[in-house]
Amino acid sequence: MVFKRMMQALGVGGPSVDTVLANPNTYPGGFLEGTVHVVGGDHAVDIEYLAIGLITRVEVESGDSEYQTDQEFHRQRLTGSFRLESGARHDVPFRFEVPWQTPITEVYGQHLHGMTMGLTTELEVARAVDKSDLDTVAVHPLPAEERILEALLRLGFRFSRADVEKGRVYGVDQQLPFYQEIEFYPPAAYASGINQLELTFLPTPQKLQVVLELDKRGGLFTEGHDSFGSFDVDYATADQIDWTGRLDQWLRQSAQRRGMFF
Numbered sequence: 001m002v003f004k005r006m007m008q009a010l011g012v013g014g015p016s017v018d019t020v021l022a023n024p025n026t027y028p029g030g031f032l033e034g035t036v037h038v039v040g041g042d043h044a045v046d047i048e049y050l051a052i053g054l055i056t057r058v059e060v061e062s063g064d065s066e067y068q069t070d071q072e073f074h075r076q077r078l079t080g081s082f083r084l085e086s087g088a089r090h091d092v093p094f095r096f097e098v099p100w101q102t103p104i105t106e107v108y109g110q111h112l113h114g115m116t117m118g119l120t121t122e123l124e125v126a127r128a129v130d131k132s133d134l135d136t137v138a139v140h141p142l143p144a145e146e147r148i149l150e151a152l153l154r155l156g157f158r159f160s161r162a163d164v165e166k167g168r169v170y171g172v173d174q175q176l177p178f179y180q181e182i183e184f185y186p187p188a189a190y191a192s193g194i195n196q197l198e199l200t201f202l203p204t205p206q207k208l209q210v211v212l213e214l215d216k217r218g219g220l221f222t223e224g225h226d227s228f229g230s231f232d233v234d235y236a237t238a239d240q241i242d243w244t245g246r247l248d249q250w251l252r253q254s255a256q257r258r259g260m261f262f
Contacts, residue, residue, distance in 0.1 A: 014041040015084055017133045019052070019121040025138045028145075028203050029100040032137065033093075036078065036121055040088040048124035050079040052096055054137070056103060057116040058178050060166045071166075072120065073176055074099050098139070100203050103164050103180035105139045107149060112182065114161040144208045144238040145201050151243035155251075156187025157197060172202050172209045172230060181213075190251065197251075208233040214254060229254055 021034040036050060053075035057068050078092050096119070105115040121133040141149060160183040169179050184197040200211040211230045229250060 014043075014125060015039060015045060015047070015123060016041070017050075017121050017123045019119065019133045019135050021119070021135055021137075024136060025106075025140060026098050027140045027142055028098060028102050028104070028201075029142070029205065030098045032096045032098060032119060034096075036092045036094065036133075038084065038090040038092065038123060040084045040086050042086055044083060044085045046126040047079070047082050047084050048126055049077055049081065050092060051075055051077045051122045051124070052094060053120050053122070054096075054098070054102065055116075055118050055120050055134070056164050056178075058164045058166050070116075071178070073178070074102075099176065100205060101175050101179075101201075102139055103162070104141045104145065104182075104201070105137070107141060107159070111138075112159070112162040114163045141201075142203060142208065142235075144233045144235050145203070147238050147241075147243050148199070148201075148210055148233070148247070151247050152184060152197070152199070154244045155248055156189065157184040158187075159183075160185050160196065169200060169202065169211055172211065173204055174202055175204075194251075208235065208238070212250070212254075214251070 016039045018037045018039075019034060020037065021032060023033070026032050036052070038047075038050065053072040055070050055072045058071045059066055059068055074097075076094070076096055078094050082090075084090065103115065103117065105112055105117045117137045117139055118134045119137050121135075123132070162180060162182045164178050164180050166178045168174055168177075179200050179202065182199045182201075184199065186194040186197060195215040198213040198215070200213075202209040202211065209230065209232055211228070213228050231250075
C-alpha cells in the first residue's frame with residue numbers, strides 16, 4: 001500500500017493527456033482549434049485545472065554571454081478544478097486565440113531555420129506532478145507580411161535564419177517581451193556594403209509595423225555599423241504598393257546616409 005501511494009505521488013498510473021489540433025497551421029491574430037482528451041489512470045485524482053499555452057524558444061543576453069530558453073507567452077485555462085475518476089474520459093474542446101505578434105515559423109511552405117513553436121497542454125494534479133503534452137504549431141505570415149518578404153526575395157535577398165530575442169524594439173508598439181528577427185543574406189548588388197539584413201514584423205489589428213536593420217560590412221580599417229529603419233503597412237492598401245521599388249529605394253538611401261556605398 002505504501003509503495004502504491006509513492007507511485008501515485010510520482011504520477012505513475014495517473015491520468016494521461018492528449019491534445020488533437022484540428023489544424024496545426026495558423027497566422028498572427030488567428031486561432032487554433034482542437035480537443036484535449038483527458039483519461040483517468042488507475043486511481044481517482046483531483047484536477048486543479050487544464051490549460052494550454054504557446055511556447056517558443058527565446059535567446060536571452062546575459063552580460064557577455066547569451067543562452068536559449070523556452071518561454072510560454074500566451075496561456076488559456078480550459079477548466080477549473082474537477083474530480084477525475086479512474087478510467088474516466090473527458091474531452092475538452094477549445095478555441096485558442098493566437099497573439100498578433102506571434103513569431104512566424106513558415107514561409108512559402110518552408111520552415112524558417114532556427115524557429116520553434118509549440119502548443120503545450122498542462123494538467124495540474126493536486127499533490128502530484130504535472131502532465132503535459134506539446135504539439136508543434138506552424139505560424140504562417142499575414143498577406144501584408146508576405147508582400148514584404150516577396151519584395152526582398154525579388155531584390156535577391158536569401159533567407160539565412162530566424163530567431164526570437166528577449167528585449168524591446170524602440171519606437172514601436174510591442175506587445176510581447178520578445179521580438180523575432182528574420183535574417184537575410186544580401187544579393188551581389190548590395191553585398192559590398194551590407195553584411196546582412198534583419199527583418200522584424202510587429203503586427204497589430206490596425207497595421208503591420210516593419211523594422212529593418214542593415215549590418216554594414218566592416219573594412220580593413222573601419223568598423224561595421226548598423227542602420228535601422230521602420231515603417232507601417234496599411235492592411236487595406238498593402239497590395240497596391242510596389243514594395244520591391246520602395247524597399248530598394250529605402251535600402252539605397254539608408255546605405256548612402258551611413259556611408260554603405262555599393
